[in-house]
Amino acid sequence: MVAFSHTDTGTSEPEWASSGVAALPELPLSAEELAGMTFVVLAAHPDDETLGTGGFLAKLHSAGATVEVLLCTAGEASHPDSKTTTPEQLAAVRLTEFDTAVSGLASSATWRFLELPDGQLASHPERIADAVRQVIAASGRPPENVVIVTPYRTDGHTDHDTLGTVAAEVAAAGGHGLLEYPIWYWLWAGPEDNTWQSWVRVPLTPAEQGAKAAAMRAHASQIEPLSGQPGDETLLSQPFLEHFSRPFETFAWHPSKAGNNSAADAERIFDEVHSREADPWSYTTSWYERRKRALTLAALPEESYESGLELGCSVGTLSEELAQRCRTFLGVDASSTALAQATVRLAKYRSAGVKHLTIPDQWPAGTFDLMVLSEMGYYLAPTELSRVFTQIEGSARPGATLVLCHWRHPISGWQLDGEAVHTMAREQLRWPNRGLYREKDFVLEIFVAPDSTP
Numbered sequence: 001m002v003a004f005s006h007t008d009t010g011t012s013e014p015e016w017a018s019s020g021v022a023a024l025p026e027l028p029l030s031a032e033e034l035a036g037m038t039f040v041v042l043a044a045h046p047d048d049e050t051l052g053t054g055g056f057l058a059k060l061h062s063a064g065a066t067v068e069v070l071l072c073t074a075g076e077a078s079h080p081d082s083k084t085t086t087p088e089q090l091a092a093v094r095l096t097e098f099d100t101a102v103s104g105l106a107s108s109a110t111w112r113f114l115e116l117p118d119g120q121l122a123s124h125p126e127r128i129a130d131a132v133r134q135v136i137a138a139s140g141r142p143p144e145n146v147v148i149v150t151p152y153r154t155d156g157h158t159d160h161d162t163l164g165t166v167a168a169e170v171a172a173a174g175g176h177g178l179l180e181y182p183i184w185y186w187l188w189a190g191p192e193d194n195t196w197q198s199w200v201r202v203p204l205t206p207a208e209q210g211a212k213a214a215a216m217r218a219h220a221s222q223i224e225p226l227s228g229q230p231g232d233e234t235l236l237s238q239p240f241l242e243h244f245s246r247p248f249e250t251f252a253w254h255p256s257k258a259g260n261n262s263a264a265d266a267e268r269i270f271d272e273v274h275s276r277e278a279d280p281w282s283y284t285t286s287w288y289e290r291r292k293r294a295l296t297l298a299a300l301p302e303e304s305y306e307s308g309l310e311l312g313c314s315v316g317t318l319s320e321e322l323a324q325r326c327r328t329f330l331g332v333d334a335s336s337t338a339l340a341q342a343t344v345r346l347a348k349y350r351s352a353g354v355k356h357l358t359i360p361d362q363w364p365a366g367t368f369d370l371m372v373l374s375e376m377g378y379y380l381a382p383t384e385l386s387r388v389f390t391q392i393e394g395s396a397r398p399g400a401t402l403v404l405c406h407w408r409h410p411i412s413g414w415q416l417d418g419e420a421v422h423t424m425a426r427e428q429l430r431w432p433n434r435g436l437y438r439e440k441d442f443v444l445e446i447f448v449a450p451d452s453t454p
Contacts, residue, residue, distance in 0.1 A: 002156035002188050006235060010187035013242035019191030022246070024201040026440040027179075027253060028408035034063040037177075038139040040132055041067060041109075042150040042167055044121060044159035045075035046098035047219040047236075051244045052181030053149055053251075054105050054212035055204035061106035062208075068135045069102055069111035071095075072128065072163060077118035078222065081231030087118075093221050101215035121162040128166045136174065144256035144412050147177035152252060156184045171254065177410065180252040186243040200253045209247060216244070255410045255417045283317040292442060293318050296374065296405050299446050300325065301434050305370040305401070311359060311388070312376025316342030323352040326370060334358040360387035369397040374405040377421035378414050385421065389428045393449075400449040402431065407442050418443055 004010070029037075039060055043049040049057065049069060060067050074091035082090070095113065102111055114131055116124050136146050148171050151157075153164025164180055171178040182196075189195070204212070216223065223241065226232035283289050296318065305326045313319045313331030315338050323329040329352040333339050339354050346352040355364060360380070371392055377385055392402060404425055406418030416424075422445055426433070434446040 002154075002184075004156055004184065004188040006187075006237075006240070008187060010240070011190045012239060013186075013246075015191060016186060016243065019196075021191075021196060021250065022201070022248065024197075024199055024250065025408070025438045025443075027200045027202050027251065028440050029410075031063045033409070034060060034065045036065075037145045037147055038066040038068065038136070038141045040135050040139075040146065040148045041069045042128075042132070042148065042163050043069065043071050043098075044151055044157070044163050045073055045078070045118065046071065046094040047075070047101070047216075047222050048151060048160070048183060049098070050101050050105065050212060050215040050219060052151065052183050053179075053249060054101070054215050054244075055208040055249050056149070056179075056181075056202050056251075057102070057105040057109065058208040058211040059202065059204070061108055066139065066141075067106050067109035068139070069109055070114060070128075070131055070135065071098060071111060072114045072116045072121055073118040073159065074113070074115075075118055078235055079226060079231060082226060082229075083231055084227045084229050085232070090221065090226075094219075097219045097221060100218040104215050104218065105211050119159060121159040125162060125166050128163065129170050132167065132170050133174070136170075136176065143175035144177070144410060146174070147179060147256075149179045149181065149251075152180040152182040152185055154185075155182055156188055160184065168254070172257065175257050177256040178252075178254040180254075182250065182252075187240060196250065198252070199250050201248045201250055203248045204246075209245075213245070216241070253419075255419070256412075257415055283315060288441065289317070292405065292444075293321060295437065295444060296372075296403060297321055297325070299435055299437065299444060300370070300403070301401060301446065301448070302370075307366065307368045307397075308370040308372070309364060309368040309395070310372045310374070312373065312379070313342055313354065314338045314375075316345040316354070318372070318374060319352070319354075320345045320349075322370070322372060323349045327351060329353070330355060330364055330366075332357040332359065332364055360384050360391060363391050363395075367395050367397050369400045370403075371396065371400065372403040372405075373421075374403065375407060377404065377406055377425075378411045378416040378418060381415055382420075382424070385416065385424055386428060389425060393429065396449040398449065399451040401434070402429075402447040402449065403444075404447070405442060405444045408438070408440065 075094045076087035076091040148167045150167035151160035151164050222235045225234050308322050308326035308329040310319050310331045313333050319331040331342055331354045336356050342354045406421050408418045411417050431447040431449055434448045437444040
């Protein structure tokens, strides 16, 4: 548990502003995707929902998402030394403030009060978990279309940490998405704590910023003194509140892990997909796909390679361009239907070919100085992907280039997502990173194998 007090000066907002936090990638969920989801928003105390995720609540309301808010405590312990206001009186005030704030942020949202004691959530994890599961069950949504929004599990306040931990356990067990919002982290942590660098950002429109500011004003018991008497001082100082007036909000994002398809299902699934449509992902016509290929090719650190391998080459649109940079090239895929098109595309390149393989159980012979895993890693189970990275290590020539490029949105029916694929690569391979490009829709990363030359 982090030791701090709300009276601490802490890290100033100008320090955070100069850290690069405003350049974090956006949460990869479009308005259309938000509209089809249920968001279960957890607040340990009244005002948590506004400080950490008020602008996002307003955005969810505008998008037409279903929003259910669970308030755990009334925050009755915020002024323990007050001589003018009892905890019971303060609870009544803060519940009224909470209702006003939530109504202003998302009038379509419904909320429920769990009536747990302030500062003691650690004693009630099962009651919290049961309440979250009940709301999710009542929503009727598929697991992957439910996102739990909760205080950051290591925020530093015992109630926040408990709530975040419980939410993470429920999300993992149920296959739901998880968004963790930091509050006290901005006070006690600093830019040198690199945890925040893996988070995502939700930009706020002026209207959403205005709604958040109005909701914060509704929590008058926290931003103004209860009276002029000792013990009734303002709880949240203006310097602290500056962290929450940004034109964006920040979350630790853990996409849904619902689904359990694996490589064993790939051939059947993708043969069916390619049998229905010749170009199911619009590889040849989509500007998104053409632009992504151009960025991938431009990111290659070498102009040419001796031997290239593309894992999951599909119909061969990227393969055709990679083949022009390689003396020899091989594209592999589990779908024989897709490979029929790839074969035609690569026919003009004498030293390029394709092979029908289902990795990781099957693997091409030889070694390579260029290997590409693009939009394919999340179609593997975690143990399968780990085997793939082991095989990549075994097939890599000294100084070989490894390219990873993956869609950043949730992948329904599969256990991994793009960010998880890249995280596994970093942690398992530990190869030097030659470049990283991340935007709302995809992440592109270049690794270089160790050079064993003396």
